[in-house]
């Protein structure tokens with residue numbers, strides 16, 4: 001154990017004893033009486049324990065194909081979102097695509113138009129990276145007022161996976177982008193033909209044509225068999241069920257980029273193609289809807305992320321923003337991925353407000369609600385990244401503040 005970790009552990013061990021462990025010092029435990037049982041047979045594909053209940057709430061929709069589910073982030077640990085709990089956002093349902101028949105067309109302003117089968121793509125050099133995907137509409141309800149009663153409701157349109165695929169740069173080099181090719185248009189095979197324009201520099205920098213998520217094939221809901229992964233950019237450009245990429249000379253102004261994802265500012269002008277998701281953080285424990293067992297040791301836990309790079313610092317306030325303490329950041333800290341933060345805290349049993357703010361490697365600090373609305377007004381439905389407060393009552397209940 002490194003020295004400072006060890007010191008932290010020793011400091012904690014005193015309070016941990018007060019945090020609900022029921023053993024008495026010196027109590028005798030009979031090893032022979034520890035329970036055991038004959039288990040179930042082995043099985044071909046894993047499932048979680050019957051006692052685990054974390055799930056995505058499925059809204060009751062008139063058209064169930066058009067909607068979203070949210071990741072219950074407060075019920076996940078570490079930085080990886082289980083694929084089965086990744087949020088979903090579909091504009092026209094989840095197509096059931098046969099990977100033996102699905103192809104990706106790469107054409108437009110290129111020397112050679114190319115058609116790739118999924119098998120072709122899997123033969124090419126591959127790369128794996130951990131990246132978050134966050135819908136531009138995540139936390140959108142917070143613009144008007146601090147709205148969300150819990151983490152899932154306000155922050156659950158964000159998840160983090162390990163994505164594996166072919167760097168898009170390799171495909172573009174195969175095709176040979178002509179000098180006039182400055183943008184691309186990526187299109188999905190769902191009924192709405194989701195399509196978005198992206199600058200060619202981003203495509204050459206770090207985009208992936210992904211076929212795997214967390215070690216297995218991408219889930220149908222995440223774009224099986226192929227999705228574009230655009231690290232750090234708003235969720236919508238991560239086109240699922242990817243079927244074509246067309247190289248063009250300017251953004252296409254597709255329906256998906258003109259009808260949505262543009263921020264109306266206070267002065268009546270609008271921001272379009274903002275793309276990058278700014279630094280953001282949220283405390284996942286204690287958070288809205290949870291209840292603290294009683295005064296004493298608590299580990300404050302949360303997630304921070306930034307579309308511009310790595311999270312450099314997360315500060316936590318347990319007195320409504322008057323004083324701030326640096327939280328420990330889980331290593332390795334990866335660019336454009338979730339970073340888990342943790343801070344030991346001794347709750348004295350009185351009413352208080354807790355919050356966190358993130359600083360990223362671009363030197364950007366997550367703004368307060370006031371700073372954000374001062375700069376951008378409160379007309380938008382997208383790209384909200386103000387800090388989130390949770391109010392802890394004297395009875396231990398945690399509510400939206």
Ligand SMILES: Nc1nc2c(c(=O)[nH]1)N[C@H]1C(S)=C(S)[C@@H](COP(=O)(O)O)O[C@H]1N2
Nearest residue numbers: 087088089090091135188194222235236240
């Ligand atoms: N083809 C296609 N791609 C799509 C969408 C879609 O409806 N169709 N939704 C987009 C939106 S708005 C978001 S936020 C992300 C959501 O990705 P997920 O469903 O894997 O979480 O996918 C994007 N890619």
Ligand SMILES: [Mo]
Nearest residue numbers: 135136235236
């Ligand atoms: Mo989205």
